[in-house]
Amino acid sequence: MPLRLRRASSQMSVNPPVVKKPAMDGDQDSDVFSADTCEVYEFENTKHAGQVLTTFNQLRQSGLFTDVILSAANREFPCHRAVLVAGSRYFRAMFCNDHKESREMLVQINGMQADVMDLLLDYLYTSRASITADNVQLLLEASNLFQITSLGEACTKFLEAQLDPCNCIGMREFAEAHALSELFKKASELIMDKFADVVVHEEFLELPKTRVIDYISDDDINVSREEIVYEAVKRWVAHDPVVRSEDFAELLSYVRVPLIHPSYFVNVVECDEQVSTNPACQAILQETRKYHILGNEINSARTRPRRSTGCSAAVVIVGGYDRVGGYNMPQVEAFDPVTGHWGSLAKLPAFTKSEYAVASFRNSIIVSGGRIHSRDVWLYQSHLDNWVKIAPMCKGRWRHRMVTLGGHVYSVGGYDGKNKLKSVERYDSFCNSWLEIPPMLMAVSSCALATCNGKLYVIGGGGEDPSVFNKVQCYNPDTNQWTMKAALPSPHHCVSTATHSGKIFVLGGTEKMMHICDPLNNSWSSTSVTGDKLENCGITVCGGKLYITGGKGEGPEASDAIFCYDVATGSMEQVAVMPRPSFHHGCVTIHRFGQGSAQATEQSTSAAKGYSFGRMGGDF
Structure with a gap:
């Protein structure tokens, strides 16, 4: 229906425009009708919310209308409570409940670096953040602390994209500590899938014994031959031989030595002084010899092939x-x-x-x-x-x-x-x-x-x-x-x-x-x-x-x-x-x-x- 305006009077009119309404039987004057029956034009300015945030950020930078000061690492950050509450569940709980901070002008944030606080506030006021390899860990920890979910998810995706055999063990430990289930899953999968590449890097060599056992005892590690696992154990022990040599026999018990190729077993394993002179290793050597002769008649956890083979x-x-x-x-x-x-x-x-x-x-x-x-x-x-x-x-x-x-x-x-x-x-x-x-x-x-x-x-x-x-x-x-x-x-x-x-x-x-x-x-x-x-x-x-x-x-x-x-x-x-x-x-x-x-x-x-x-x- 085309829009028709009322006849203009000599004075300014504030009446809304009207549209023509179809004539109905019995209507005497149907060429115009009142605003309460007008067709609705839904209007949305998609830039408005961003413009409001931009204005708030300009006010923050100018120190105008701020009503709280956050203090981190001896640096003060004037802010608007409304923006903090809108973007962080942590601040919502702090300022919307009867905490003492809700009545104070200066709020101390302990254990937070000033540059990380700067990044967080920039994100709350602009919805933008520059995530780098240097700041992602601290930024993710801060996002979790202040319960800024969207920023935490962005940091997690950044970490997932950086996963590599050289860092996946550390990523897994970090994900486990911060309950990042998706990162934990992907890091674990990479460790299992690229185990032969993972074990040559420093992160594997720095693992505690219990974690090494977790990995080498797993049926799902992807190795084309069991010799890779044996060599990984040898490398881990050699990284700190004074302390770790006493753990060698225990670690060897989780290596599927009977599945090592007979020629490698004879020429490398049996000739290894660390194996041949260790009384605790003799039972494993004997089991392997029997398996090479008797085959499936010898049945133990070490004779069970890994799935990747x-x-x-x-x-x-x-x-x-x-x-x-x-x-x-x-x-x-x-x-x-x-x-x-x-x-x-x-x-x-x-x-x-x-x-x-x-x-x-x-x-x-x-x-x-x-x-x-x-x-x-x-x-x-x-x-x-x-x-x-x-x-x-x-x-x-x-x-x-x-x-x-x-x-x-x-x-x-x-x-x-x-x-x-x-x-x-x-x-x-x-x-x-x-x-x-x-x-x-x-x-x-x-x-x-x-x-x-x-x-x-x-x-x-x-x-x-x-x-x-x-x-x-x-x-x-x-x-x-x-x-x-x-x-x-x-x-x-x-x-x-x-x-x-x-x-x-x-x-x-x-x-x-x-x-x-x-x-x-x-x-x-x-x-x-x-x-x-x-x-x-x-x-x-x-x-x-x-x-x-x-x-x-x-x-x-x-x-x-x-x-x-x-x-x-x-x-x-x-x-x-x-x-x-x-x-x-x-x-x-x-x-x-x-x-x-x-x-x-x-x-x-x-x-x-x-x-x-x-x-x-x-x-x-």
Whole structure:
């Protein structure tokens, strides 16, 4: 509607302009109307607030209308309370409450440098601040003190932009002290991501021992090889050898020495006088030597790969049946409990076999026997993702069990088509041959087999008569003799076992209970962990927990569930589903390299599958 003004009178009029209003039925005089019904024109001068602040700043600089004086470092700053209150929650609390400062003309600010106070006041009066590397720390501390949030955020962003391997440790300490969560997070991420670059700078060398331990014990530090961590410890100790030499052994215990390359270990670590002459380091050296020979059989915090290497423990499911009388599956699948991802490995050779035994050996997998090819033994080479045939067993068998102990693979019991077997044989990888050792005290098939404290335990199974028994037979390699141990709480066969924290866990068969053996006390205990029986399930230790795979319940169908049992809490929950249901399968743990790691790039035979498996603990 176009604007129409009232007719001007001879005298000045202060009446507002009017606009034309559309005629309505019954209106007599509708060409003008009063201001209270006028259309609204919203006007905003975006420069006004800035102009007001500029005027206040000019008044401050001229000393006009100021009503308070701030004193810092023997210098006085005349100010306007209104501006201080508007820009700072600190001053709002001071002047708007019944504090003595609210009635005083002179307010003392202790511990504040005059130039920093100048910068703060300039910001409050102009909304501008010049942040530099020289003043950012003091300015941020002052912003936090006076609760000037916007300036503090600007200082934090400036610091984030300056993050570098040479200063990220100091930045992290500063952020932690001032509760700057975003800066703390980004500094921590940079330390983890660029650890190899961080440790060569002065900030790392000046850290206290406890903080060094925090970093080198972290699974998430990004190092392509463990030698970097070892060298970082050596450098930190050398920075103040008189004081720090006594801490070397403790720090070395957090280095994953077994994962250091064998040649570096022999030529550098073992030749280091600080290591070789320190009694506290000898156990670590011994563990490393054993790991290089025995591989995954040696399990400790130091043998757990860091995530940055792309190497992690994987649960491998080998073959099995999908149902009673069902298909003998040739598939071999690897499950990463950390990511939840699955990957397919090379299929089983001669997969028409059934009721074979499976065991991990170093970082490989051995499959032996079976109903069709009862003496055959195949080795899965994890670094090549293929199967090779190795020396056959002395005696054909199926429904037997295998386990690794002391660098040897033991094949125990089973059935040869006519009789249950007492026979036990041991594989020597260096000679590629099997050797029969003293037989068990009782013939057994479909038993459970475990190792604990350097001994072999044959648990339950089916005897020479059709019955199932609860006997436990123990073999000591040192004495080369078998003895009987405390019996299972009830007879069992078709069960599976895993060893964790010096105890043997037995699950499966026709019961819903988990039985736990304490070999040191020669005793058993039981606990209920599942609502259904899991006959011929798989069980393995991975990442410090037990993973229970598949199995058969009351019906003929196999299960596809994967459960995780936490030994520390005694709790069990389903964590994943297998690609296909399976029971009577092999279940072992080996290390795998994911795509993206240096090793995976070199060992990319299986890259198309998304998995590559590296040599751990020696070669076959």
